[in-house]
Amino acid sequence: MMIIGEAAAASGVSAKMIRYYEETGLIPPAGRTASGYRTYGPKEVQILRFVRRARDLGFPMEKVADLLALWRDRTRASAEVRRLAEAQIAALEVRIREMEAMKATLSHLVQACAGDDRPDCPILDELGGSPCRSAGG
Amino acid sequence: MMIIGEAAAASGVSAKMIRYYEETGLIPPAGRTASGYRTYGPKEVQILRFVRRARDLGFPMEKVADLLALWRDRTRASAEVRRLAEAQIAALEVRIREMEAMKATLSHLVQACAGDDRPDCPILDELGGSPCRSAGG
């Protein structure tokens, strides 16, 4: 049996976050020693590692909870897991596309900017310019 | 002179956020009517629009403040603005790469998962598996 610091080291989840996950119900309450220290066995550490990896893949905590439930359910259909993973891929793609769009706009502006000692700057001009609604009335 | 709701509609920044920007010092305190309503002229609306667009390009508020300062400084060198824009592009690239990596891992897992009625699932196996440090000792 480990106490929280050891479980944190073994799982890659900080002690702070372990307590938080417990508080929010993502993981069940840990056992306690007579003096109140939380205790963790290999199984609990494995759960924490699971959570860590799911978070590393960008799943929000709500989806991590879903994954954990499927993990615990020996009778789940793998299709359900796959759906969650595909939804996460789609969510990542949305965010990636948003950021690619920002990047493209910035790249255009940077290209148009001399980037020298003079004050003329298309970047600021664009940010400060009047609203240019395409096909506006 | 407009009051805050009109300025919000004209700039695309919500009234809530306008007050927040003022509170945090991003924008100077608005004028007030005798009864305490905030007032905004075309210049202030332009500033708000500037902020909005910079935020839309993903700049954090701190960098927006830097951009605003450069915008106000008629003697700035465009090189400074360009540096900020390039840094923002770099920051976006970092985040994009992180998400691409997540997506790639998930895509691998999804490909390996049958996605049918059976419970066998490489995705859960991977999340719950022992730590497999590549090129480990």
Next chain:
DNA sequence: TATGGGGCTTCCCATGATGGGAAGGTCAAG
């Protein structure tokens, strides 16, 4: 046995940017 240091406990606060909502004042139209 006493002591020191480090780890544990709970509780509160902060982040970054935004929204929601309550309680109360103001203004314009009727």
Next chain:
DNA sequence: CTTGACCTTCCCATCATGGGAAGCCCCATA
């Protein structure tokens, strides 16, 4: 004068994480 839409300030919630204080516990060492 009433009604309703708008404004004001103030507090709370998000999402996931970290920082820190006050106080208890445990182990090692003198």
